[in-house]
């Protein structure tokens with residue numbers, strides 16, 4: 391019996407998990423390799439994880455400060471970031487049709503902006519609005535000069551760090567607020583997508599108090615560089631702080647300087663984030679640490695986080711190119727930052743299985759709820775499956791592999807290791823995503839409930855690669871609608 395301490399003994403640390411059974415042995419791995427698609431049992435019981443709510447009383451500030459990013463603005467930046475508080479004197483709460491929200495306090499502040507949500511109402515259709523519809527190319531009008539936050543404020547502003555303990559990892563979502571987002575210049579159209587208010591973030595994943603990956607995001611819809619291992623050479627570290635380049639005008643966060651294309655519209659218009667080595671913001675000097683609450687219910691100085699509406703004016707949708715581009719020159723302010731942070735990052739990190747290149751190895755956890763579902767006797771679940779999906783040079787050539795291991799009944803978080811064949815060799819195939827399933831028999835048809843795919847992002851120590859047999863250790867316990 392091995393006892394593994396998954397949390398070191400710092401003051402921000404959380405939990406100790408006892409792994410009851412031995413991990414997979416070399417012999418078991420060899421047997422799995424020999425039996426090809428049907429893997430061997432390699433499972434162990436783990437004590438139940440703390441729920442998210444258990445984070446409430448813990449002081450995570452030291453952890454949040456340790457990994458807070460060094461943000462580098464573009465040398466030509468005009469719209470630096472600020473605190474949220476900076477904008478209260480300029481905001482009025484309006485409905486989508488421009489009418490005032492009845493009963494909205496004036497002036498708004500961090501303690502009263504959630505007046506609707508506090509009464510159990512939904513503020514999601516409301517807009518914190520400034521006078522007019524300031525749009526810039528790149529300058530906004532003289533009456534809107536407060537939207538230009540200067541460099542001094544921009545390099546001393548607070549960063550909002552939501553700390554989210556999960557089954558094993560403690561994920562820290564660093565959100566940055568800016569009063570104004572300058573849109574992108576599109577040839578023939580001019581500036582598109584200017585908006586009041588801007589929320590951008592990166593996420594640092596920690597295990598045992600150590601940073602293991604950084605998830606870089608830019609703009610909505612999951613664009614951006616995505617998850618990188620902490621030792622990925624694209625990340626520059628300033629001590630314990632990952633460098634994040636804030637894109638000129640629009641603040642999307644990237645690991646590297648230069649031109650980062652994040653979207654192509656209608657096959658023609660490229661939206662580009664320009665990043666460079668301008669003013670440096672040492673965000674760790676001003677971290678607002680937030681113990682994340684998925685259902686809000688924040689109190690005191692954090693009660694503004696209960697407000698679930700927009701942080702800028704309603705946009706224009708009447709321009710001729712709206713149907714083409716989806717935006718006009720002036721677009722909607724962003725939604726609130728207390729978004730769902732309970733899921734896994736956009737990608738699961740994987741490495742090439744260099745020890746056994748003919749197979750993939752998946753180490754993962756079924757959540758307590760998945761275990762409970764599978765343990766109901768009437769369901770007769772006997773196997774846990776991994777379904778590996780292989781991308782290819784054309785979608786017609788994509789293939790799949792399946793592997794199984796015995797289901798271990800129980801109602802606590804449970805570890806499994808499952809092997810599959812590698813992706814087939816021709817047509818440039820690579821392991822692209824995987825899902826898990828609960829099955830009555832060791833066959834695809836025998837799988838009574840499948841999770842849905844998680845994307846794999848592979849890393850070979852130098853750059854992103856695409857191997858056929860991968861090693862995956864996924865610390866996000868699986869749960870889904872069974």
Ligand SMILES: *[C@@H]1O[C@H](CO)[C@@H](O)[C@H](O)[C@H]1NC(C)=O
Pocket residue numbers: 472473546547548675676
């Ligand atoms: C943190 O930000 C607030 C709001 O902008 C500011 O008043 C304060 O001086 C900042 N603190 C530091 C240490 O920069």
